[in-house]
Amino acid sequence: MTFIDVLFGRPLATSDERAEHIGVAAGIPIFGLDALTSAAYGPEAAMTLLIPLGIAGVTHIVPVITAILILLVIVFFSYRQTIEAYPGGGGSYTVATENLGEKAGLLAAAALMIDYILTAAVGISAGVTALTSAVPSLNHHTLSICLVILTILAIVNLRGVKDTGAAFILPTFFFVGTLLAVIGVGAYRVYITGGHPVPVVTPPPPAIATVKYLSLWLLLKTFSSGCAAMTGVEAVSNGVMAFEEPRTKKAQRTLSIIVATLIVLLYGIAWLSKAYGVTAMEPDAHNYQSVLSILTTAVFGRGWFYYLTMGSVLMALSLSANTAFADFPRLTRAISMHDYLPHVFTLRGRRLLYSHGVYALTGFTALILIVFGGVTDRLIPLYAIGAFLAFTLSQAGMVVHWLKMEEHPGRMWHMFVNGFGAVATGITLLVVLVAKFHDGAWLTALLVPTLIGIMMVVKRHYTRVKREMEDMTPLNLTNMQEPLVIIPMARWDRISEKALRFGLLLSKELKVVHVHSDDEPVGLEEEWEEKILTPIRKEHLAEPELVTIPSNYRFIVNPLMDYILELEEANPGRKVTVLLPELVVRHWWENALHNQRVQLLKLLLLLKGNQRIVVVNIPWYL
């Protein structure tokens, strides 16, 4: 058992695949953590925009969250149907491609890839920011801690989906459990006090109102900010293939449980905030507390349970990046199957998952964390854009899907729901884009077309290669002429002998080329007769020809290249085979002691060569 085996697990045989499939219990942490942790920042994102309304703001939060929940339910039904219609996974990308065409599919693909990379970066850095604000002495190490967590996530995920699920079940259930306890106990208090609960610790007073009425634009912004609570809902639909049979049912059940839990959490938090009169605080206030922190303090006070709850939230937040790790490789694999991304994304690593997707995600996430120094607050609006673009395309795709299913009972109702969803998520997308364009949404608006461009170039390349390489005809055995063999030779030694022996086997037409620089006193001619021609004549083999090229300017490689290319041109239809004797040294540094002309010649032959030139390496091991 090697170190690699301990770290990443033993290799799994392809036939072990079935054992790697997961059930609902593992599915929730793997695909649900991103969605569930939205409860920790979604309601607060909406409430922050209501701060200018002062205490009046609390009256608006429940209706806003309710509207979001209606949209969430629509999106939920849409993805439930997607899972059933596309059990091969791929989510929005597949739905958009199948129903709206390749272009829409690419748009969804780009949106989702950006979404997942940002999910990973934002998740990790949100968790670490929460940690460093609790323990300020760690402030200087933000980036390092982010990268350590990223590495751990990558390693855990490279161990395979089963191990990942097992690792994250506990933090997920702690997160959900503590929040449900806060909501449950809070609701009970509200009930027994007839709607007027007495907080254990009084929440900070609301800000003084600066705005009297909720304008439409503010309402829209509040709504779209709160929609951050919906991100992550698409995750299950991308990963259907990870579930055990009956695959579709298990995936749907997982999604249902995730969304139901999310609804309870979101509604609970909104409703309890109103009941306890909790408003959001300006994030840069010196005594800033999150809404969850204020609520938990109001219900339970600052006891051990408060710290348990806050700890669970922090833990779950940094692990929410894991959803990206679960889905990104599956997404890139699906895109790569359509030739839009390098084919390595379809290869399965030692633990049966698409390891190159994990590498790519880790690399890009690390890049973003490093560029932004681990402080990714500004990226939050960007990643909502990716998610909502995917939502909209997926819903629109489902509308077309239902259009085609003429036989399906109730398809008009389905179409109406998905159509409404598409319009609602589309409007949200627009509002986020406009509201946050200056703050960074322009970056996403720039990245999406770039990514699409790259994918199209990749596709074009693969199509060309396929067209050129495909061979439907049987082996063609006409024109099987022996090749012209060229052996560059500087002097007569063992390796030249080895090359010559190989050349004599290969062809009857051998040209030994000696480039003679004015610098050298003697050429090959002296030894040619005695050491080479005599034994060959004795065996009645075909005589090789010695070609001596004078070099006035001491160049060796160029005259050789010229000779090879000339010979090739003078013999159209003939194959030209160049035998290159190559010294293989024992230590890398020994290469510095030998001229690298053979390497240069190899490179030039590859660059300037063509179909008719073949290079044979004759290695000589020291």
Added chain:
Amino acid sequence: MTFIDVLFGRPLATSDERAEHIGVAAGIPIFGLDALTSAAYGPEAAMTLLIPLGIAGVTHIVPVITAILILLVIVFFSYRQTIEAYPGGGGSYTVATENLGEKAGLLAAAALMIDYILTAAVGISAGVTALTSAVPSLNHHTLSICLVILTILAIVNLRGVKDTGAAFILPTFFFVGTLLAVIGVGAYRVYITGGHPVPVVTPPPPAIATVKYLSLWLLLKTFSSGCAAMTGVEAVSNGVMAFEEPRTKKAQRTLSIIVATLIVLLYGIAWLSKAYGVTAMEPDAHNYQSVLSILTTAVFGRGWFYYLTMGSVLMALSLSANTAFADFPRLTRAISMHDYLPHVFTLRGRRLLYSHGVYALTGFTALILIVFGGVTDRLIPLYAIGAFLAFTLSQAGMVVHWLKMEEHPGRMWHMFVNGFGAVATGITLLVVLVAKFHDGAWLTALLVPTLIGIMMVVKRHYTRVKREMEDMTPLNLTNMQEPLVIIPMARWDRISEKALRFGLLLSKELKVVHVHSDDEPVGLEEEWEEKILTPIRKEHLAEPELVTIPSNYRFIVNPLMDYILELEEANPGRKVTVLLPELVVRHWWENALHNQRVQLLKLLLLLKGNQRIVVVNIPWYL
């Protein structure tokens, strides 16, 4: 005419060599600048140590310089004889090797290489330091200016020795001319005033004496510091080959002119300092002026001639690095001819010089300048060590040389002179080593054995390769069996077809190896009969064998390698030829779109392979 041609000059044919040879006029700037500029800092180095004696110090400077000049004359005669005895160049290295053995030669080689690299670094940075102290606003750019000058020197030198000489004649004659004018006019003033000249500007007063008597140790230190004035005298002896015929005479004449000029400059400066009562100033004094600056001011005042003189000194100092560029490549070539350095140092570039020596010198000098930030004051003692080690070995070598020349008239006298020189330079070496050990001489004491160690390892490698590769016997044609040919094949396409066609030409024993991963739905078997075997049978060729290797863990390269190595082991005495079909893409980035298994296989075959495995690249150009 390309950009390269404009920058470095057109390539010179080997037959143009004669035209590239230089005469005395070009030889002086090329090989003499280092020696001549020693006048700018040698006397001052000695006088600085006399500061504690106050005004009494001026009485000691003339005797000390006279002693140095006697040593210089001895060294001069020694090198004059070296030039005659070894017209092939190589100086101390050659003399030591021929007379004292390889070990002593290596010691001289290491000393000289370090000396030249430090000469280049110290020369450039001394000039730049003088410039930045005149124009303090350039202070932040010291390193950049150093590197720019280094680059210019490298380019000029790469244009060949003739162009270099032409470029540096003017600065050299300006430097010598202005200093001679100062000395001449000063001497005239002393003469007409009967030994009591009135300075135009009175020199700064001498420091208050803190020491009464000149102790032996202080005298030795003063003497050895002043010996910095002798560095550079060995330069001509290394570069004899650069001169036109009669080579020896021209080189000797160049050396004579250089040394004679140097003697006049050194004695003149010392004598004039005494006459004008000039003492050195502490280098870190706020009103610091160099001895040359004080002298020039005393003789000419602060007029335009003062600035012309100082400008010439500055210019010549920074160009003195050029001597290193002239000699280092010749030295490394001589060492490399004895197999102690990589053979590239013997190759002549487009302008007939040993370009790799120029590259190496430029690289190491840049490294030193960067490490020390362009401030190389501390390196001055280090490089005197290299020079004096070379002097001592060269003189000692000449003693042995005369010992062997039993017939030579006056050899006893020669032996005595060289023996005396060896002892004197040896003592100086010891004094410098002890006095400056703490200041950095330990670094040289450490570098010299390291370099010797490297050279010995290089020699060992070349000796082994030579022994292994040398083939004095004629071509051996026994056991000319056809190789076993292995073709890895993933699927049937055009490139597989090309490989197979080549393989059929090569041998009757062909094994097509298909590694079948459980992931793939179908193998090669389906197409094998129809597309491959049928046409081959029709032509009555030898049938290849299809070997399908199942891969449960989706590995491709490892099972292939195992198969190749097993086959090779099972067939002792047979050559095994592996045909590797390789896709050649048009743009480098397209490589990312294709798996690099062929490259990996090639690398593994090179690393794990042996004499009997030959790799054939079958390129397919897209």
